[in-house]
Amino acid sequence: MRKYLILALSVVVLVGLSPFAHGAGFLIYEHGAAAMAMGGAFVGLANNPSAVFHNPAGMAWLDGTQISLGTTLITSDSSLSLPNWQDPTYQTVKQESQWFYPSTLFITHKFSDKITAGFGFFSPYGLGTKWPKEYPLRYISTSSDMKTFFFNPAVAYKVTDNLSLAVGVSYIYSTLGFELVEPLVFSLVPFISYDVPASLEVSGDGWGLNAGALYKGEKFSLGLNWRSGFKIKYDGDLDLDLSQVPGSPISSLAGEASTTFNIPHIIGVGGAYSLTESLIITADVHYILWSSFDEFVVEVDVPGIEAIYPPGIADKEVEENWKDSFVLRAGLQYQLSESFALRGGFLYDQTPQPGETMDPILPDANRWAITGGFGYKTGSFVIDVAYQYEVFSDRTSPNRNIPLYQMGSLNLGEGTYSTTAHLIAISFQYNF
Numbered sequence: 001m002r003k004y005l006i007l008a009l010s011v012v013v014l015v016g017l018s019p020f021a022h023g024a025g026f027l028i029y030e031h032g033a034a035a036m037a038m039g040g041a042f043v044g045l046a047n048n049p050s051a052v053f054h055n056p057a058g059m060a061w062l063d064g065t066q067i068s069l070g071t072t073l074i075t076s077d078s079s080l081s082l083p084n085w086q087d088p089t090y091q092t093v094k095q096e097s098q099w100f101y102p103s104t105l106f107i108t109h110k111f112s113d114k115i116t117a118g119f120g121f122f123s124p125y126g127l128g129t130k131w132p133k134e135y136p137l138r139y140i141s142t143s144s145d146m147k148t149f150f151f152n153p154a155v156a157y158k159v160t161d162n163l164s165l166a167v168g169v170s171y172i173y174s175t176l177g178f179e180l181v182e183p184l185v186f187s188l189v190p191f192i193s194y195d196v197p198a199s200l201e202v203s204g205d206g207w208g209l210n211a212g213a214l215y216k217g218e219k220f221s222l223g224l225n226w227r228s229g230f231k232i233k234y235d236g237d238l239d240l241d242l243s244q245v246p247g248s249p250i251s252s253l254a255g256e257a258s259t260t261f262n263i264p265h266i267i268g269v270g271g272a273y274s275l276t277e278s279l280i281i282t283a284d285v286h287y288i289l290w291s292s293f294d295e296f297v298v299e300v301d302v303p304g305i306e307a308i309y310p311p312g313i314a315d316k317e318v319e320e321n322w323k324d325s326f327v328l329r330a331g332l333q334y335q336l337s338e339s340f341a342l343r344g345g346f347l348y349d350q351t352p353q354p355g356e357t358m359d360p361i362l363p364d365a366n367r368w369a370i371t372g373g374f375g376y377k378t379g380s381f382v383i384d385v386a387y388q389y390e391v392f393s394d395r396t397s398p399n400r401n402i403p404l405y406q407m408g409s410l411n412l413g414e415g416t417y418s419t420t421a422h423l424i425a426i427s428f429q430y431n432f
Contacts, residue, residue, distance in 0.1 A: 026362065027266070027288065029327075030072045030388065031104050031122045033425035037373025037386035038331025039345020041282040043270030044223040046214060048382075048429060049106035052120035052154055052168070055225040055268070057214035059116040059156040060164035062108045063431075070384075070427030071103040078419040080360065084412045085136055093137075096130040104427070113158065118168075120152040125174070125263070131360055137413060138181040138195075139404055141361045146176040154210065163215050170208040174232055177201050182240070183404065184309055194245050200257055202236025208263075225268040229292055233260045238302060248308065255302030262292040270329075278336075284329040290322040290352035325352040331371070339378060343386070345371040358397035363417040365395040373425075382429035392419040 032050030035042035042050070046058025049068040078095040085091050108118035128145035131138070154168025178200040183193045208230035214223045238255040242248045270284035298316045331345035346369070353364040373386030396416040399405070405413035 026125060026364075028102055028124050028126060029286075030074075030102075030423055030425060031070075031124070032068065032106070033070055033072075033373060033384035033386040033427040034343065034375055036072065036388060036423070036425045037343035037345060037371050037375075037384070038282055038333060039329045039347045039369070039371050040327075041270055041284040041329035041331040041345060041347075043212075043225045043268045043284050044214070044221050044272040045270070045280070045282050046212075046223060049108045049118065050104070050120075050427070051212075052106050052108070052118045052152060053104075053122055053124075055212040055214060055223045055270070056118065056154040056166035056168050056210065057156050057164040057212035057223065059108045059118045059154070059166060060114075060158040060214070061216070062116060063110055065109045065432040066107070066429060067432075068106040068427055068429040069104070070425060071101050072423055072425040074100045074102070074421065074423050076419055076421035078363075078417065080131075080135075080137070080363070081416045081418070082136060082412070082414070083416075084410055084414055086412075090136050093132060093135045096132065098128065098130055100126070100128070102126055115158075116156045118154050118156070120150065120154070122150050122152070123148050124150060129360065133181075136405075137360050137399060137415075139183060140359050140399065140402070141178070141180050143179045144176070144361060145178075146174065148172060148174040150208075152210065156212075162217065164213070166212045168210045170210065170230075171205065172208060172230065172232065173203070173205045174234070175201075175203045176234070184245075196245065197241040199239050199241075200236065202234040202257060204232045204234035206230045206232040206263075219274045221272045223268075223270045223272075225266075225270075227266040229265040229289065230263050231260055232263065234258060238300060240302070240305075242308075245308075253302060253304060255300060255305070257298065257300045259296055259298040261296055264289040264292045278334055280333045282329075282331045282333075284327075286327040286329070287324065288326070288352065289324050291324050293320050293322045293352075295319045295321075320357050321354055322352040322357075323354070325350040339376060341375040343371075343373045343375065347371070355395065355397050357400070358395065358417075359399045363395065363397065363419075365392040365417065365419070367392045380431045382427075382431070384425075384427045384429070386423075386425040388421075388423040388425075390421040390423070392417070392421075394418050 030036045031053045042054040046055040051058030080093045102123040105121040110116045125148040130143045150170045152170040156166035158164045181195045209228040212225045235258045238257045240253045243251040268286045272282045327349045329347045334342045349367045351364045369390040371388045375384045399413040
């Protein structure tokens with residue numbers, strides 16, 4: 001097992017979502033259609049049950065019991081240009097189309113004038129990539145799929161008529177699957193390299209904290225939201241398909257893999273202002289401490305591999321060297337009537353990823369998006385709908401300068417990624 005397999009299996013543990021990510025790096029921030037329609041600028045407003053995610057202090061102003069259930073459908077159009085590749089068939093490679101649907105459940109209940117509690121279920125890290133199985137960079141990655149599930153109770157306390165504070169705790173469970181093709185030279189057939197499909201299935205869990213504050217004036221409000229960093233240790237199975245290796249006494253070989261990742265802190269500051277009785281504008285700045293993702297170590301154990309592949313498997317330390325980054329968000333809501341509201345927004349998201357560590361597993365880039373949507377209320381029932389169009393800046397990467405792709409001074413693996421994404425969200429809310 002060469003270093004390419006270790007590298008790729010390792011990175012995907014944290015990502016699994018490639019250009020589908022919708023927050024700096026690999027954070028998915030679209031939770032709740034009303035917030036999404038306003039560009040995600042919701043920290044200073046937080047006026048529905050999705051406040052559990054965006055700013056739990058907003059729960060203090062929610063009356064009675066409120067339940068919100070929603071999902072966000074995500075797809076993208078992503079391609080990789082490989083101008084140095086000799087075969088014109090692979091000079092442009094399109095990622096296979098997929099749909100993802102991170103879903104949410106939020107519940108809040110007001111116990112007294114001072115205390116409101118809530119619960120949130122959401123998936124802020126996930127999605128996946130799927131490249132053609134025979135494309136040139138299959139030795140880095142062919143597919144990945146990651147899911148995270150947050151179970152987040154929180155409590156808000158109204159300190160004064162204008163100020164509330166909140167705290168929460170999250171249990172996080174995560175799974176992922178990953179595939180690539182590994183070129184191995186076996187002792188059974190020396191000097192000939194065979195493409196060996198490799199797959200990984202692992203899972204892990206962790207704990208995180210969150211807190212918020214919200215101040216409401218006559219026409220304006222200011223909010224602060226913090227989500228702690230946390231660690232997830234993944235353990236699971238690694239499988240090699242040896243069915244295409246001549247003379248192999250077995251068709252497959254199984255092993256174990258494990259690694260630990262540091263997920264960053266997220267700090268959001270936002271405000272909302274009522275220009276008129278019908279028009280509200282909002283703005284947020286989010287700062288994400290991605291510098292915690294500087295390196296990681298992967299431990300792999302495949303019993304029996306040395307008998308047919310003498311080098312065996314070594315643990316691998318991988319450098320990422322990500323930088324802290326920010327997201328700018330702005331939104332507005334115009335209340336056409338008591339029942340109907342129109343919303344719009346804009347966001348700019350800075351990538352934390354250096355070009356040197358960019359590859360098909362996570363080809364991240366700076367991005368901007370426009371959003372729009374509406375809300376309709378009848379009695380105790382509310383429906384919110386949102387759409388987001390997202391454009392990534394074209395970005396060229398050496399794809400880690402893997403020796404397999406070197407032809408003299410020419411790097412065949414160097415490529416430019418282009419991506420656009422579409423998101424459609426819907427939320428249903430009922431107030432008791």
